[in-house]
Amino acid sequence: MSNCHLTPIDLTDPSQSTELAHQRRLCGWDYDPATLTTWKQRQIEGSKLLFWIVTSSTSSSPSPSSSSSNTPKPTSTSTTDPKPATLCGHISLEPTPTTTPKTFSIKTLFIHPSHRRGGTGRQAMQLIEKEASVRGAQWLELTALSKRYVYDDGPQWRGIWETKFGIAPPAFSVQEWYEGMGFVVWKEEPVTEERALDGEVVFLWEAFMRKGL
Ligand SMILES: CC(C)(COP(=O)(O)OP(=O)(O)OC[C@H]1O[C@@H](n2cnc3c(N)ncnc32)[C@H](O)[C@@H]1OP(=O)(O)O)[C@@H](O)C(=O)NCCC(=O)NCCS
Numbered sequence: 001m002s003n004c005h006l007t008p009i010d011l012t013d014p015s016q017s018t019e020l021a022h023q024r025r026l027c028g029w030d031y032d033p034a035t036l037t038t039w040k041q042r043q044i045e046g047s048k049l050l051f052w053i054v055t056s057s058t059s060s061s062p063s064p065s066s067s068s069s070n071t072p073k074p075t076s077t078s079t080t081d082p083k084p085a086t087l088c089g090h091i092s093l094e095p096t097p098t099t100t101p102k103t104f105s106i107k108t109l110f111i112h113p114s115h116r117r118g119g120t121g122r123q124a125m126q127l128i129e130k131e132a133s134v135r136g137a138q139w140l141e142l143t144a145l146s147k148r149y150v151y152d153d154g155p156q157w158r159g160i161w162e163t164k165f166g167i168a169p170p171a172f173s174v175q176e177w178y179e180g181m182g183f184v185v186w187k188e189e190p191v192t193e194e195r196a197l198d199g200e201v202v203f204l205w206e207a208f209m210r211k212g213l
Pocket residue numbers: 027108109110111112115116117118119120121122123143144145171172174177
């Protein structure tokens with residue numbers, strides 16, 4: 001069982017920038033220093049809110065995320081926590097400019113592999129919904145890889161992993177995981193650019209999902 005909370009990421013702290021880059025590299029996401037510099041600026045402007053997902057785990061999962069020795073030390077919310085708090089992932093929230101009703105996008109949810117399957121991801125989603133609500137959000141939106149890549153046979157869907165990328169299909173559908181939390185698909189488009197083993201550029205379809213608060 002996990003009990004997590006969110007705490008803002010301070011990208012002016014070099015050790016936090018290093019930890020964020022480390023987590024993003026683990027997930028295969030962009031961790032270019034230039035991207036993190038852009039995010040630091042957007043934090044100042046208020047167009048991007050970045051949070052650590054901090055857990056005080058009571059499970060026997062190995063501790064954290066980071067392999068780096070200069071990992072920032074989160075402050076535990078409880079003096080009675082049996083184990084020290086851990087930066088087990090990150091999540092971000094972005095206000096969508098000039099939308100009515102007021103809408104926020106959830107981006108880049110990541111839970112460290114050693115902390116998955118314990119309810120932390122779901123709890124982080126509940127917490128980010130609260131963060132959006134206190135800022136006046138009426139809708140939340142996000143994108144997720146289309147579940148067709150998990151469920152639909154055919155060379156362009158489930159078959160694409162082995163034929164194009166030489167890997168096994170995903171173990172589960174993140175789209176379906178979000179559906180379980182009340183998000184509904186309103187369109188699908190080919191968005192995510194990946195490079196196949198033979199160098200071909202492939203655009204993977206994303207499900208655009210939203211949820212009224
Ligand atoms: C998606 C992600 C955030 C889920 O985090 P999590 O802490 O494992 O999620 P929870 O523990 O709250 O939910 C677990 C449930 O999700 C499903 N699930 C998660 N991983 C699964 C897997 N490898 N195989 C099958 N089902 C899985 C199951 O329904 C599971 O419930 P169960 O453990 O009772 O069977 C995490 O896997 C992750 O960081 N993945 C990489 C980044 C990513 O895909 N982010 C989303 C981008 S849109």
